[in-house]
Amino acid sequence: xxxNVAGDCLARLLKTSSVNDDSDLDGLRDDGQRSFEGxxxxxxxxxxxTEPPAYTDVDELMKSLDxxxxxxxxxxxxxxxIWLTNLATFVWTITYPDxxxxxxxxxxxxxxxxxxxxxxxxxxxxxxxxxxxxxxLIDAWKKFWLAMGDTSxxxxxxxxxxxxxxxxxxxxxPTIDPxxxxxxxxxxxPEDLLQQLFSADALQEFGHLPVDYDARxxxxxxxxxxxxxxxxxxxxxxxxxxxxx
Numbered sequence: 374x375x376x377n378v379a380g381d382c383l384a385r386l387l388k389t390s391s392v393n394d395d396s397d398l399d400g401l402r403d404d405g406q407r408s409f410e411g412x413x414x415x416x417x418x419x420x421x422x423t424e425p426p427a428y429t430d431v432d433e434l435m436k437s438l439d440x441x442x443x444x445x446x447x448x449x450x451x452x453x454x455i456w457l458t459n460l461a462t463f464v465w466t467i468t469y470p471d472x473x474x475x476x477x478x479x480x481x482x483x484x485x486x487x488x489x490x491x492x493x494x495x496x497x498x499x500x501x502x503x504x505x506x507x508x509x510l511i512d513a514w515k516k517f518w519l520a521m522g523d524t525s526x527x528x529x530x531x532x533x534x535x536x537x538x539x540x541x542x543x544x545x546x547p548t549i550d551p552x553x554x555x556x557x558x559x560x561x562x563p564e565d566l567l568q569q570l571f572s573a574d575a576l577q578e579f580g581h582l583p584v585d586y587d588a589r590x591x592x593x594x595x596x597x598x599x600x601x602x603x604x605x606x607x608x609x610x611x612x613x614x615x616x617x618x
Contacts, residue, residue, distance in 0.1 A: 376450070378415050379457035382408040386464045402469060409465045410476070412458065427477070427509075428462060428516035431455040456522050463520040466513040467536065471548050474506035499547060500558050506549075510540045514570065515579050526585075530592045534599055537570035541603045571600040 385408045389401050416425040420434070431452055435443060466473040478497075497505065514536050521529045544562045545555035569575060573593040 375415055375419065375454040376457055378412050379454060379461045382412045383457060383461040383464060386461065386468055389468055402472070405465065405469065406472060406476070409461065412461060416458065427512055428459050428519050429455050430519060456520070459516070459520040460522070463513055463517065466509060467539070469550065470506055470510055470543075471550060474502070474509045477509055478505065500556060503545065503547060503556060503559060507540065507544060510536075510543075511566075514540060518579065526588050527591070530588065530595075534571075534592070534595055537596075538599055538603060540570065541567065542606060567600060567603070571596040571603075 382405075385401075386405045389398065389405065413425065416429075417423070420429075434455065435446070435448070435451065438446065514533070517533050517536065518529070521532075541562050543549050543552075545557075545559045547553045547556055573589055573596070576589060576592065
């Protein structure tokens with residue numbers, strides 16, 4: 374059942390990319406949110422007894438099952454169900470990052486871990502809301518490889534780099550959809566985050582696919598070039614902001 378629900382959710386979320394009429398986007402967003410919330414509900418009801426994590430490592434999940442259940446679960450079916458679930462979560466997050474952060478807040482406020490948090494979440498400052506969204510996107514970047522399945526290494530590395538770039542370029546924006554002017558109360562992305570997002574060491578820390586030496590070198594060259602482009606972008610933003618003060 375989880376595979377069917379996750380697959381349906383993914384299909385609904387992917388419809389957004391094929392729509393040319395902006396008037397249809399609100400309906401697709403609402404449909405995607407209902408579908409994703411349904412997927413989270415299935416996870417909590419049938420897989421986890423409490424609030425499920427944003428992304429699931431199938432090996433860790435299998436270890437957490439009692440011995441009898443573990444022997445009755447077809448590993449291939451579980452692998453596919455969890456992969457589709459992680460992929461749907463990833464697509465949801467990068468398609469509607471602002472909404473994804475709000476939904477994550479709502480889950481915390483309603484879950485066992487979130488008792489007493491509802492009021493605090495409602496009182497989050499504009500800057501803290503941006504930080505929350507950044508945290509959701511960074512988590513998606515870290516768990517990216519759980520969602521990629523059999524995607525070719527080069528294609529996956531390119532997508533991973535694009536996501537890192539999105540995180541940095543939107544780091545101070547109050548909302549991504551629609552794009553808004555940077556919040557000047559927030560600092561630019563810290564150096565340690567840039568180092569993490571654009572370093573070859575990230576492949577070893579977060580990668581879940583075997584990456585050969587040549588692919589690693591291509592990643593490093595592309596990441597260094599992209600990091601420099603991002604630096605130039607932020608330098609221009611700083612100059613524009615300073616001129617407006």
